Amino acid sequence: MELGTVQQAAVSCFAQRGFAATGIRELGTAVGLNSATLYHYVGGKEELLVGIIKNCLNSMIDGASQTAAAGADPTRKLALLVAFHVGFTATNPKTSRVAEHEMRALSTENAAQMQALRDSYEQLFARVLQDGTAQGAFSTGDLGIARLAMMEMGTGVSHWFRRDGRLSLPEVQLNFVALAMRMLAVSNESPLSRTELPIPLVIASEPEPKD
Amino acid sequence: MELGTVQQAAVSCFAQRGFAATGIRELGTAVGLNSATLYHYVGGKEELLVGIIKNCLNSMIDGASQTAAAGADPTRKLALLVAFHVGFTATNPKTSRVAEHEMRALSTENAAQMQALRDSYEQLFARVLQDGTAQGAFSTGDLGIARLAMMEMGTGVSHWFRRDGRLSLPEVQLNFVALAMRMLAVSNESPLSRTELPIPLVIASEPEPKD
Amino acid sequence: MELGTVQQAAVSCFAQRGFAATGIRELGTAVGLNSATLYHYVGGKEELLVGIIKNCLNSMIDGASQTAAAGADPTRKLALLVAFHVGFTATNPKTSRVAEHEMRALSTENAAQMQALRDSYEQLFARVLQDGTAQGAFSTGDLGIARLAMMEMGTGVSHWFRRDGRLSLPEVQLNFVALAMRMLAVSNESPLSRTELPIPLVIASEPEPKD
Amino acid sequence: MELGTVQQAAVSCFAQRGFAATGIRELGTAVGLNSATLYHYVGGKEELLVGIIKNCLNSMIDGASQTAAAGADPTRKLALLVAFHVGFTATNPKTSRVAEHEMRALSTENAAQMQALRDSYEQLFARVLQDGTAQGAFSTGDLGIARLAMMEMGTGVSHWFRRDGRLSLPEVQLNFVALAMRMLAVSNESPLSRTELPIPLVIASEPEPKD
DNA sequence: TATGAATGAGATTTCATTCAT
DNA sequence: AATGAATGAAATCTCATTCAT
Numbered sequence: 001m002e003l004g005t006v007q008q009a010a011v012s013c014f015a016q017r018g019f020a021a022t023g024i025r026e027l028g029t030a031v032g033l034n035s036a037t038l039y040h041y042v043g044g045k046e047e048l049l050v051g052i053i054k055n056c057l058n059s060m061i062d063g064a065s066q067t068a069a070a071g072a073d074p075t076r077k078l079a080l081l082v083a084f085h086v087g088f089t090a091t092n093p094k095t096s097r098v099a100e101h102e103m104r105a106l107s108t109e110n111a112a113q114m115q116a117l118r119d120s121y122e123q124l125f126a127r128v129l130q131d132g133t134a135q136g137a138f139s140t141g142d143l144g145i146a147r148l149a150m151m152e153m154g155t156g157v158s159h160w161f162r163r164d165g166r167l168s169l170p171e172v173q174l175n176f177v178a179l180a181m182r183m184l185a186v187s188n189e190s191p192l193s194r195t196e197l198p199i200p201l202v203i204a205s206e207p208e209p210k211d
Numbered sequence: 212m213e214l215g216t217v218q219q220a221a222v223s224c225f226a227q228r229g230f231a232a233t234g235i236r237e238l239g240t241a242v243g244l245n246s247a248t249l250y251h252y253v254g255g256k257e258e259l260l261v262g263i264i265k266n267c268l269n270s271m272i273d274g275a276s277q278t279a280a281a282g283a284d285p286t287r288k289l290a291l292l293v294a295f296h297v298g299f300t301a302t303n304p305k306t307s308r309v310a311e312h313e314m315r316a317l318s319t320e321n322a323a324q325m326q327a328l329r330d331s332y333e334q335l336f337a338r339v340l341q342d343g344t345a346q347g348a349f350s351t352g353d354l355g356i357a358r359l360a361m362m363e364m365g366t367g368v369s370h371w372f373r374r375d376g377r378l379s380l381p382e383v384q385l386n387f388v389a390l391a392m393r394m395l396a397v398s399n400e401s402p403l404s405r406t407e408l409p410i411p412l413v414i415a416s417e418p419e420p421k422d
Numbered sequence: 423m424e425l426g427t428v429q430q431a432a433v434s435c436f437a438q439r440g441f442a443a444t445g446i447r448e449l450g451t452a453v454g455l456n457s458a459t460l461y462h463y464v465g466g467k468e469e470l471l472v473g474i475i476k477n478c479l480n481s482m483i484d485g486a487s488q489t490a491a492a493g494a495d496p497t498r499k500l501a502l503l504v505a506f507h508v509g510f511t512a513t514n515p516k517t518s519r520v521a522e523h524e525m526r527a528l529s530t531e532n533a534a535q536m537q538a539l540r541d542s543y544e545q546l547f548a549r550v551l552q553d554g555t556a557q558g559a560f561s562t563g564d565l566g567i568a569r570l571a572m573m574e575m576g577t578g579v580s581h582w583f584r585r586d587g588r589l590s591l592p593e594v595q596l597n598f599v600a601l602a603m604r605m606l607a608v609s610n611e612s613p614l615s616r617t618e619l620p621i622p623l624v625i626a627s628e629p630e631p632k633d
Numbered sequence: 634m635e636l637g638t639v640q641q642a643a644v645s646c647f648a649q650r651g652f653a654a655t656g657i658r659e660l661g662t663a664v665g666l667n668s669a670t671l672y673h674y675v676g677g678k679e680e681l682l683v684g685i686i687k688n689c690l691n692s693m694i695d696g697a698s699q700t701a702a703a704g705a706d707p708t709r710k711l712a713l714l715v716a717f718h719v720g721f722t723a724t725n726p727k728t729s730r731v732a733e734h735e736m737r738a739l740s741t742e743n744a745a746q747m748q749a750l751r752d753s754y755e756q757l758f759a760r761v762l763q764d765g766t767a768q769g770a771f772s773t774g775d776l777g778i779a780r781l782a783m784m785e786m787g788t789g790v791s792h793w794f795r796r797d798g799r800l801s802l803p804e805v806q807l808n809f810v811a812l813a814m815r816m817l818a819v820s821n822e823s824p825l826s827r828t829e830l831p832i833p834l835v836i837a838s839e840p841e842p843k844d
Numbered sequence: 845t846a847t848g849a850a851t852g853a854g855a856t857t858t859c860a861t862t863c864a865t
Numbered sequence: 866a867a868t869g870a871a872t873g874a875a876a877t878c879t880c881a882t883t884c885a886t
Binding site: 846847848849850851852853854855856857858859860861862863864865 | 875
Binding site: 438439440441442443523526527563564566567568570571573574575577578581582588589593594596597598600601604605607 | 649650654774775779782784788799804805807811815816
């Protein structure tokens with residue numbers, strides 16, 4: 001029995017019913033383990049959640065950092081970030097959702113640590129937007145609103161994207177890049193070709209889509 | 212003791228801690244009532260939540276319908292809808308959030324009823340988008356994505372808007388209208404003047420911002 | 423259902439099996455209450471124990487203070503204290519035992535509070551012994567040892583005294599007074615007549631002897 | 634890894650927190666062993682306790698028998714027994730305490746066996762007291778009470794004696810002998826010289842004082 | 845000799861809810 | 866309108882113990 005398996009079951013339940021509404025026995029049943037045995041693998045319900053969120057946010061930070069580094073100018077950097085964000089969210093929808101709105105279930109201490117990670121991630125976007133604005137590449141009414149709107153839009157992908165849906169992931173990514181470019185009044189709507197899109201990875205805690 | 216007061220306390224707790232993590236005794240304490248007394252006002256924990264969500268969605272549907280009716284063409288209709296959505300969400304942030312993601316806590320039956328209401332609301336947007344596209348007023352990669360992105364963006368407002376923040380509500384509304392127009396390749400970014408913006412109402416279940 | 427009844431059941435169990443080995447369900451059964459209902463009366467297992475110990479020690483302090491005040495000189499004061507201590511212990515044997523050696527089960531905070539009370543009680547004896555020694559009324563090898571031995575002796579009564587045993591309580595009290603007098607080299611072995619003995623009270627938490 | 638080491642750790646925990654409140658994993662940690670490994674050395678939690686108590690009581694019986702045998706008359710025999718009892722208790726305070734009041738944690742069967750051993754030990758004192766009384770060497774109000782008081786007094790030593798305290802062990806022993814002599818109205822308060830005092834041994838299960 | 849994995853039973857405590865008053 | 870008392874069910878977590886390795 002691997003930790004990832006337990007995390008997958010947990011994410012599956014947490015995403016559907018919520019952390020507080022999910023019992024630890026339920027999780028045990030889901031992975032075929034006695035509830036007491038779960039405590040062998042994870043120290044407790046909160047530790048389990050912390051582990052999931054921490055892994056998720058670290059993957060996001062690492063992935064976004066590396067992706068953005070490949071962009072030569074702010075416009076391309078931002079396009080890559082948007083594509084990454086959408087890609088990650090679409091590829092790890094349940095983990096993303098759990099990482100986003102079960103932070104309130106954490107104790108003060110853990111919540112602070114996780115919030116710091118999330119802030120790091122959002123800073124990656126904020127910095128590129130600032131750089132681009134400073135260089136005159138972007139133009140928008142309010143920079144803060146644009147950033148928030150863009151991130152929220154991408155995050156929302158987790159609610160509706162289906163791997164076998166009408167649009168493929170690259171199509172969705174390109175669509176969002178185009179929306180972002182318009183929001184920032186960039187003339188070239190397609191700074192990225194399809195082959196340049198970052199290819200997202202499935203992280204350990206993401207359950208099979210059917211779960 | 213009025214029902215609205217109880218709902219406000221409930222929304223305050225549900226928005227912060229979540230429905231499942233909020234105890235009925237906690238709510239009693241919050242409004243200065245014995246937990247048993249709450250059962251005089253609300254039939255139970257789920258009924259309380261249902262009442263809140265139903266009121267909220269009905270207000271949204273009514274408000275959006277009336278607002279959109281005032282628009283002469285699809286472009287103005289959509290602008291009004293976006294402004295309304297942002298306005299409602301910013302004015303009733305906690306109730307909106309609860310209505311959005313505590314639906315999973317409902318029993319199958321209640322969940323279906325509420326989902327039907329939400330679908331009605333989203334249909335208002337979908338119809339205008341379709342009309343406008345048919346008339347050649349809008350142009351975008353994918354209509355479904357554009358709609359989802361627009362709604363998600365607006366919903367996200369509940370997470371960060373503050374009445375005493377850097378931007379006033381009308382400013383935020385106009386900003387979002389502009390973003391939407393760009394997303395749909397409408398040439399006129401400002402189809403609405405500030406005086407034409409719908410003025411949102413605070414609904415009964417929305418607690419004071421400080422709560 | 424009264425608090426005293428719950429305390430009696432608790433003391434009965436704690437004295438026999440120990441605090442840690444006694445389940446809260448067991449207590450519920452003993453008083454004919456659902457385990458959840460117990461939390462209506464006592465806030466928790468530890469609060470229950472704290473309540474018992476606090477009552478017991480306060481009764482001891484009050485009783486001993488008042489009793490000693492009736493003695494004119496150190497010799498009579500000490501005789502009265504010994505008689506009181508033996509009387510209290512014999513009358514409330516189970517509560518005494520619980521109050522004595524389940525203090526280790528308390529949290530640091532509660533333990534400190536209770537220890538302070540116990541110290542107050544022991545000070546009553548220490549002060550009289552010092553006064554008597556200063557006045558030349560007592561003579562013994564080591565004052566500290568004499569005090570500890572005397573108290574331990576009296577406490578031990580809880581292990582063997584039976585109300586219907588070979589010796590009546592006044593007889594036991596007089597016996598212990600005599601032992602104490604000898605230990606302190608007081609010439610008069612019987613400074614108290616039988617009618618002067620303090621008559622101990624049964625405190626609320628002490629269960630019926632048969633329990 | 635030796636059995637004695639495990640017993641020492643166990644006694645240390647049992648004396649401090651009590652048998653029921655001490656986990657077997659806790660013991661494992663204390664001796665640097667996996668909890669499963671403990672089952673190689675001791676058959677289980679109760680067997681561990683039984684082993685400790687049995688060793689302790691056997692040491693007491695053997696030591697007291699041999700010590701008493703060296704006394705020529707009841708007075709000296711009793712003085713030696715008191716000195717031994719105090720010495721043993723002061724030298725093995727934690728094991729003594731555990732052996733005394735964790736017997737209640739044993740199953741009926743084991744409890745009966747251990748009680749039989751304890752009875753043997755107490756009989757050693759009872760017999761000497763009877764002999765001495767028959768010979769007119771002792772005089773006291775009630776023989777049973779005197780015996781119980783004497784033993785309790787000695788047992789209490791485990792609560793306060795410190796090897797580096799104000800009084801050395803021989804001093805304490807002589808003090809208690811004197812108290813006992815007075816309690817029995819023996820004219821010679823010091824039937825034993827300091828060199829005649831029994832020198833107690835540290836038994837295998839007694840942990841280092843600092844533990 | 846030593847251990848990680850596993851578990852059934854049971855620990856304390858909280859929950860939403862009902863009901864007599 | 867309001868509440869204290871009561872409860873069955875379920876929550877999280879710990880326990881002593883076993884067993885394959």
